[in-house]
Amino acid sequence: MSELINNSEKKRELLKHLILQLHKGEAPEVVRKRLEELLRSIPYDDVVQVEQELINEGLPTEEVLKLCDIHTAVLDGHIDQSAARPVPAGHPVDTFKKENQELTKVIAQTRELFIKAPNLKEEEIKVYLIELKGCFNALSDVDKHYLRKEYLLFPFLEKHDITGPPKVMWGKHDETRALLKAAHEILSIPEGLSVDDLCTAIAYTLEPALSAIEGMIMKEEEILLPMSMDTLTDEEWYQVYQQTTEFGFCLYDPTDKWNPENIEISKVTYSGNGSMQLPTGSFSVEELTALFNILPMDITFVDKDDKVKFFSLGPHRIFDRNRAIIGRSVQLCHPPHSVHIVEQILSDFKSGKETNAAFWINFKGRFIYIEYIAMRNEEGEYLGVIECTQDLTEYRKLEGEQRLLSYTSK
Numbered sequence: 001m002s003e004l005i006n007n008s009e010k011k012r013e014l015l016k017h018l019i020l021q022l023h024k025g026e027a028p029e030v031v032r033k034r035l036e037e038l039l040r041s042i043p044y045d046d047v048v049q050v051e052q053e054l055i056n057e058g059l060p061t062e063e064v065l066k067l068c069d070i071h072t073a074v075l076d077g078h079i080d081q082s083a084a085r086p087v088p089a090g091h092p093v094d095t096f097k098k099e100n101q102e103l104t105k106v107i108a109q110t111r112e113l114f115i116k117a118p119n120l121k122e123e124e125i126k127v128y129l130i131e132l133k134g135c136f137n138a139l140s141d142v143d144k145h146y147l148r149k150e151y152l153l154f155p156f157l158e159k160h161d162i163t164g165p166p167k168v169m170w171g172k173h174d175e176t177r178a179l180l181k182a183a184h185e186i187l188s189i190p191e192g193l194s195v196d197d198l199c200t201a202i203a204y205t206l207e208p209a210l211s212a213i214e215g216m217i218m219k220e221e222e223i224l225l226p227m228s229m230d231t232l233t234d235e236e237w238y239q240v241y242q243q244t245t246e247f248g249f250c251l252y253d254p255t256d257k258w259n260p261e262n263i264e265i266s267k268v269t270y271s272g273n274g275s276m277q278l279p280t281g282s283f284s285v286e287e288l289t290a291l292f293n294i295l296p297m298d299i300t301f302v303d304k305d306d307k308v309k310f311f312s313l314g315p316h317r318i319f320d321r322n323r324a325i326i327g328r329s330v331q332l333c334h335p336p337h338s339v340h341i342v343e344q345i346l347s348d349f350k351s352g353k354e355t356n357a358a359f360w361i362n363f364k365g366r367f368i369y370i371e372y373i374a375m376r377n378e379e380g381e382y383l384g385v386i387e388c389t390q391d392l393t394e395y396r397k398l399e400g401e402q403r404l405l406s407y408t409s410k
Helices: 002-006 008-024 028-038 044-056 061-066 068-075 092-119 122-139 142-159 164-187 195-231 234-246 285-294 336-351
Strands: 275-278 281-284 298-303 308-311 356-363 366-376 382-391
Touching: 008 044, 044 164, 092 122, 092 142, 092 195, 092 234, 122 164, 122 195, 122 336, 142 164, 142 195, 142 234, 164 195, 281 285, 336 366, 336 382
Parallel strands: none
Antiparallel strands: 275 281, 298 308, 298 382, 356 366, 366 382
């Protein structure tokens, strides 16, 4: 038996045989026990190779997908990663891992809320649901994490003839998206939920969504990411790195920059002199960045699809922002109790009924003016909305006139 286990080819054959037994439904508990006993140390590339072989040999991807969680649960914690390559700070894999850490924290917070559900009083349910919605709003950020895998990482794996795991994982992504959608639908029932309804929803809808996200984290950490580190070149990883910000980050704002050695890092140019040409002049990227950062207001841009695309990063921001919101639906960036106002503004702007909406509030002892302005092109087509936030506290104190030169520092 020891010779069989130590032989890599025989181990893969045994793994394939046991997985096929699981797929056939042959005593899954017995098969699971055999796997745990015989395959305590399975190199992750063997798992990937077997999965790829099964698909190449005709096992439908849907069938692999259907029972993926069964054999993944068996292998959880038993995959040997001692030979895995180290991951540099700021590398796309480092970002994936940091995002997984943040997702794990939110999952733990959500489960702590689940524990409280059976003992809730009727008058506590409304506040409890708001907390629960906040957790699931945060968890829905995982879509950006999945999109980066699907559109940046998977194509490179496929170029290296690794097609099985991406197919299976993409299917699991879609399952998780469906579970999260169902969770949001239940938590948004207008009449609210009783304690019994809530406990049922947690057991049959909300917890499965958490388990799906958690299961994908395991698949990434133990199989996908180590395999990808061994497969992609630094040049390929840098292409992933350069395009990552187009999709945004998941609950995490990277601070480390990754500059791989021996790779020519090209700068984006927009015209012959490196500037962006506009109808009334031009800016370099450096100039435009500085402009937005020194404006006496905070600016956030949400595109026509309700996705956050940009925010200014001045030294005295009024409301905190980080790059984890880039690519996120603006509805998920607001507390659940105010989402209906956001939806109304967007609806009125898109229809052309309205163009501006203003609010003013007292915030931490300051008088804050917030204005939402619809952006349209020359043909009147809706392009998105700009949120401008200004601290008018000192301006409200002004009286008379100031005609003489007077420098101010802020």
